[in-house]
Amino acid sequence: MGMTITEKILAAHAGLDEVKPGQLINAKLDIVLGNDITSPVAINEFEKVGAETVFDKCKICLVPDHFTPNKDIKSAEQVKQVREFAHKHEIEHFFELGQMGVEHCILPEQGIVGPGDAIIGADSHTCTYGALGAFATGVGSTDMAAGMITGEAWFKVPESIKFVFKGELQPHVGGKDLILYAIGDIGVDGARYMAMEFTGPVIDNLPIDDRFTMCNMAIEAGGKNGIIAADETTMEYVRGRFKREPVIYKSDEDAEYARVIEYDCSKIEPQVAFPHLPENTRGISEVGDVRIDQVVIGSCTNGRLSDLRIAAEFLKGQKVAPHIRCIVIPGTPLIYRQAMHEGLFDIFLDAGAIVSTPTCGPCLGGHMGVLAKGERAVATTNRNFIGRMGSPGSEVYLASPAVAACSAIKGKIAGPKEVLSK
């Protein structure tokens, strides 16, 4: 019987020739990740059991990205605890402010994760790295602590759902629209405990940044991981960055799937997820008149250079509507610098937007753009739960950088057609 890519990676890391869905395995880990919210809890657990050393100081990543630059005293204390732990254990990948980027942007960019890896992160969007043909999944702090001590984690081998994206992508439709569409179709628990494997001619031609966006949101359908087999696009991205040897896995022809779902992309228009669940998606033509107060372009979902370029393409020579606060957040210092050199900052600033230092910030209602009661935001982030960006009485609409930029210009949710057809 054939195996899926997810099963193959898990088998290899468990030292087994074969695994089957439902099987409980113990797998060796290539990378263990935590952020400034989840690491303190893990460090407490680590110390409580009296652990003295980490399994491998080169394989642990600590990224204080959520409430940084520290927004208040408590956050500063949390980061201080992480910093001291990192120094004490000589953690190689501790990202101090200045090097720090949003975790799921910075790890791939710095070549820390790559094809064939098995990765756990105490952050649910760790599934992002599946875009490189890796098995990556979010866990809690206790799993992170155990991972830091042993370099291993237990997993139940997930069943896989195969998504086949066919047809031609419509203009201004990208990875964000495809994944929102899929979540709208299967629901926020449609892939609960399962691997979401993205395939098909559209995926074969999809740029790596869009692939990150898609795998990033696997968790929004309840998925354990999102995954795309490494191909030439992947290898081009990892070449020169990834310091270990990439291992390329592909699903066998006769691999077994719990479901196979096909989409005709020629029918998919830009998508918007309405409050308060990512599954409440609508095509842009069905949105109606939704006045907004704020636009956020950034996050681990859409804070990469190509996302900023798309936003700039629409904002160039335009102004954001007078009542709109438009916040642009490059995902990493490198993206920040590239965007700056390409002149994107001028475009954003001329349009009346602001550009923030890399941070999660408003994505989780932390800082740098928290919403008041009754306010609405269009965000390129991944969650629109109640209170996600601030007041429980506020609303978040999820969309692509193209829709976010167009919405900023129009002051209401708007798609590329409305801005370009002037």
Added chain:
Amino acid sequence: MILQGKVWKFGDDVDTDQIIPARYLNSSDPKELAKYAMEDARAGFAEVVGQGDIIVAGKNFGCGSSREHAPICIKAAGITGVIAPSFARIFYRNSINIGLPIFESKEAAEAIEEGHEVRVDATSGVIEDLTTGKNFQAVPFPDFMQELIAAGGLMNYIKKNKMDK
């Protein structure tokens, strides 16, 4: 282990942002977090919940973020168990790891109402609605998870099995 308490009922897809909003995540102290348990699902919950109470919720409980603060704050607020038709993956894992008993039962989650008195045998997974007299059986845990639970959570298990070598 027997749990017995009063039921608080919640709907489908209660996400971790409702269980513990991110605005309180600048602390990892369970007592501090407990003050805000379930706040965005039901304002003021932490003030009314009693020690030993039980949450009964709809499908996909705990979806969203990986924050372990979610099961931690529920436990620290006095809740001794959660019953739902299904749990989101990371929440499920975190709950077992930290020792918050959770029980999967669609029938129980649908039949039990707010305010009912419920008794759960955590070992057998038998759920009794003492208000109506109805009994339900939760989906049993796989052996390995039973082992984790019996060890008192993942860290105790690691300490026993991996660290003393």
